[in-house]
Amino acid sequence: MAGIKEVILKYDGIQIDYDETTYFPNGLIDEEDGVKSVLVLTDKGGWSVNFSNDSDDEYNLSNVCDFLKNNTFKAIANYQIETDDTSGISGELHLNGTIKHSEEDGGLLVKDASDVIDNDWEKIGEREPYECVVHSTTFPHEVTIILEDGSEKNIQAANEAILFIEKNT
Numbered sequence: 001m002a003g004i005k006e007v008i009l010k011y012d013g014i015q016i017d018y019d020e021t022t023y024f025p026n027g028l029i030d031e032e033d034g035v036k037s038v039l040v041l042t043d044k045g046g047w048s049v050n051f052s053n054d055s056d057d058e059y060n061l062s063n064v065c066d067f068l069k070n071n072t073f074k075a076i077a078n079y080q081i082e083t084d085d086t087s088g089i090s091g092e093l094h095l096n097g098t099i100k101h102s103e104e105d106g107g108l109l110v111k112d113a114s115d116v117i118d119n120d121w122e123k124i125g126e127r128e129p130y131e132c133v134v135h136s137t138t139f140p141h142e143v144t145i146i147l148e149d150g151s152e153k154n155i156q157a158a159n160e161a162i163l164f165i166e167k168n169t
Helices: 061-068 158-167
Strands: 004-023 035-052 073-076 081-095 098-101 108-111 115-118 128-136 142-147 152-155
Touching: 004 061, 004 073, 004 081, 004 108, 004 158, 035 061, 061 158, 081 128, 108 128, 142 158, 152 158
Parallel strands: none
Antiparallel strands: 004 035, 004 128, 004 142, 035 081, 073 128, 081 115, 098 108, 142 152
């Protein structure tokens, strides 16, 4: 049997987009001074994480089973995490806030906001994307294992995927 070339874990959960923007309290974008703000959009959605030997240490084939054993996944999206379409849940503006990396869980958070209000699309200026955080509180819903000969194996249960990977590495 061919060895494993790549493993793709597919998750469902939430995606949290952090954008820098300006809030205009009266909606007069061209006529009033705005307030520097952070827009935090929370969406339902899915994403996949690609593990291969070409990946960095975090998403390498040598540690894919460690991720499969965890029933949660949270990370800042990068080139190895491909996000899917989302459906919106909520959006809020953190007035005068700044985006900081969370040392506790590897995600992001907004610090020093003077106020938090519901997002009002009519009262914000251009958005400058900062980062997207993906978060799931369940095991991956599907694991795709790509073998060196180009064939694929799709597995629904994380524990079955672990057994297959351990047997073929």
